[in-house]
Amino acid sequence: MTKTLSLYELNSIVASVIDIDMPGDYWVVAELSELREVRGHCYMELVEKDELSNTPIAKASAKCWASRWSMLRPMFERITGQRLHAGMKVMLSVHAQFHAAYGFSWIVSDINPEYTMGDLARRRQEIVAQLKAEGVFDLQRELxxxxxxxxxxxxxxxxxxxxxxxxxxxxxxxxxxxxxxxxxxxxxxxxxx
Structure with missing residues (x-):
């Protein structure tokens, strides 16, 4: 007879492998497709989209526990002048966590507000360039x-x-x-x- 594992036992093996093979933090760039705060914790849905088709090519869940989020959120808002929101591109420091009962998540330990500021400035320049190409950027000066x-x-x-x-x-x-x-x-x- 084939030896079977319970789901908990299998998940515990996966958690051990992740702990051994991915012990450190990784900086990752992604777009926030969802962000919600519950009891001080921040739950994020991350997405990477194909640049040409804007179709999602990768998705993941990330969590930032209240003890860390209470420091990261005010720092991000102070530096960027805005709150994190869906559609924003972010650079996060994350580590892998697989919990036998709750599954896989990326746990957020840091955020780079300078990356987001650079992305916002780049997007602004693209919009200005598009408006100039369409000939509408300086229309208000004619008024x-x-x-x-x-x-x-x-x-x-x-x-x-x-x-x-x-x-x-x-x-x-x-x-x-x-x-x-x-x-x-x-x-x-x-x-x-």
Whole structure:
């Protein structure tokens, strides 16, 4: 009769092999396809896409435990000026972990905010180049503002204190001018996405 293993025994063997053969940390570049925080821990879904077709060619789950996440998140936000969110490219330091009961995960031990800043700057340059190629980048320079602008468009979060202050300043002007303010609601830097 063939010797059989329980699933737990098999998973324990896999965990031992990973611990022996992959003991260190690895820096990896990936895109965040999902990110959620639960009880202080951060759970990420990582993806790598083919550059030509934008089709996913690799996927993995990663976790950052609360003890580490409580340090990494504020550091990342302070340096980049924004929160981690889906669609963002990141460089993470990870180590492999295979738990007999929960399966495989990459455990995040560090994040390189400079990589993300460089990627954002590169993306901005690509967008500017595309707008220039389409001939629309400098269109706003052709517009002339009247001496007295009465219609104002504001891009802001509707609950932002600055938006409310701005509207109050316009309404309380000493010359009693009437302004038509139109809000274009947007998620601002630092808000949850």
């Amino acid at each position: 002339t503002l009247p001496m007295f602008a009465q219609r104002i468009a504001v891009v802001s979060s509707d609950g932002a204190a600055g938006y409310g202050d701005f509207c109050r300043q316009l309404a309380d002007n000493s010359a009693h001018y009437i302004y038509n303010v139109e809000l274009f609601a947007a998620t601002m830097q630092g808000e949850a996405v």
